[in-house]
Amino acid sequence: MIPAYNASSTIGSVITGALKHVHEVFVVDDGSSDSTATIASEAGAEVIVINRNRGKGNALKVLFQKAMEAGYDAVVSMDADGQHDPEEISLFISAHALYPDDIIVGSRMHEKEKIPMARYNSMHVARFYISLAANQFIEDTQCGFRLYPLSLIKKIRLTTERYVTETEILMKAGDSGSIIRFVHVKAIYGDNNSHFRPIMDVAAITAYVISYLQIKWFIEGATSNRSCTYSPDNIRDIIGRFKIIDLLFQIVTAFTALPATVLFLVEYTLLSPVINNFVIIRRCDCGFFKITLATHMLPILLIVTILEKILKSFDFKFNFVDNLIQWSFPHLWIKALPLELT
Ligand SMILES: Nc1nc2c(ncn2[C@@H]2O[C@H](COP(=O)(O)OP(=O)(O)O)[C@@H](O)[C@H]2O)c(=O)[nH]1
Numbered sequence: 438m439i440p441a442y443n444a445s446s447t448i449g450s451v452i453t454g455a456l457k458h459v460h461e462v463f464v465v466d467d468g469s470s471d472s473t474a475t476i477a478s479e480a481g482a483e484v485i486v487i488n489r490n491r492g493k494g495n496a497l498k499v500l501f502q503k504a505m506e507a508g509y510d511a512v513v514s515m516d517a518d519g520q521h522d523p524e525e526i527s528l529f530i531s532a533h534a535l536y537p538d539d540i541i542v543g544s545r546m547h548e549k550e551k552i553p554m555a556r557y558n559s560m561h562v563a564r565f566y567i568s569l570a571a572n573q574f575i576e577d578t579q580c581g582f583r584l585y586p587l588s589l590i591k592k593i594r595l596t597t598e599r600y601v602t603e604t605e606i607l608m609k610a611g612d613s614g615s616i617i618r619f620v621h622v623k624a625i626y627g628d629n630n631s632h633f634r635p636i637m638d639v640a641a642i643t644a645y646v647i648s649y650l651q652i653k654w655f656i657e658g659a660t661s662n663r664s665c666t667y668s669p670d671n672i673r674d675i676i677g678r679f680k681i682i683d684l685l686f687q688i689v690t691a692f693t694a695l696p697a698t699v700l701f702l703v704e705y706t707l708l709s710p711v712i713n714n715f716v717i718i719r720r721c722d723c724g725f726f727k728i729t730l731a732t733h734m735l736p737i738l739l740i741v742t743i744l745e746k747i748l749k750s751f752d753f754k755f756n757f758v759d760n761l762i763q764w765s766f767p768h769l770w771i772k773a774l775p776l777e778l779t
Pocket residue numbers: 439440441442444465466467490491492493496515516517518519520581629630631632633
């Protein structure tokens with residue numbers, strides 16, 4: 438399944454390539470002003486046209502629905518802009534044969550040098566928190582090249598939009614006990630025209646992840662031996678059903694994130710003799726301290742990033758941000774090995 442928006446120059450070859458590996462390709466053309474829909478159907482895809490642009494998240498929901506109605510057990514999603522090589526679909530299909538119940542995510546993190554540094558850094562920070570929310574280490578949380586078992590998607594209620602939805606799926610699937618594996622895929626960054634807005638979309642993903650974790654840690658902090666907190670009836674999803682309340686909740690949790698992590702740290706430390714709370718964090722063997730420290734680095738990082746940008750415009754070459762990010766967001770998953778497929 439391919440969500441597409443103004444992708445007329447690449448969509449044809451993506452579909453032709455994909456049809457070598459799968460029987461059918463579904464495309465959602467999302468209010469494109471170019472000939473994406475015509476080219477997609479000429480290339481052999483079934484195209485669903487949405488007249489007004491509603492974003493990648495909505496397109497994915499429409500595509501999941503379509504694939505379920507068509508009776509499929511699993512789907513591969515990929516981008517329309519040529520950043521994913523259709524030849525690599527076979528990697529996902531082989532992985533699915535071994536692990537039919539698990540989500541398989543493409544990971545590009547092994548090709549750091551091919552990814553623009555700002556993008557790589559935001560992916561590194563994102564995976565730190567999204568892995569904590571998903572109860573397991575996920576190599577690349579931002580890659581749209583994935584295989585989803587549809588039985589798993591049916592158990593999740595999706596309340597977010599645009600680029601947040603793919604993050605929401607990983608957190609909710611992992612936090613309800615599913616395993617998320619990865620296969621290595623190529624990192625392809627050419628002169629692509631991205632629709633991703635570096636400030637607005639990163640802010641939207643960050644705010645959702647913070648709001649999700651605060652509810653998760655609130656529940657985990659007060660209960661013993663509980664790692665999975667997600668269900669479609671839990672408090673986070675109830676809030677998510679009301680758009681304005683959800684927005685307010687995300688703003689409040691973003692502004693209270695620093696004191697809240699300190700409170701969780703205290704709860705983690707003081708309650709440990711009585712109950713086995715925060716089990717996943719205990720399994721990471723990192724304690725809550727590193728998480729609290731990392732979270733307090735976020736505003737510092739923002740300031741350093743702005744300073745570095747200003748200095749770079751005067752031709753001073755520094756790499757503070759890169760080093761600070763590697764140091765502040767360490768790999769926490771000592772006991773749980775990354776779920777790579779060999
Ligand atoms: N249907 C639909 N798909 C979108 C939209 N925005 C992005 N996409 C899809 O998501 C993919 C990734 O988006 P892109 O803007 O390239 O983000 P980036 O690759 O992360 O920079 C694109 O190739 C499209 O397939 C949208 O508004 N509607």
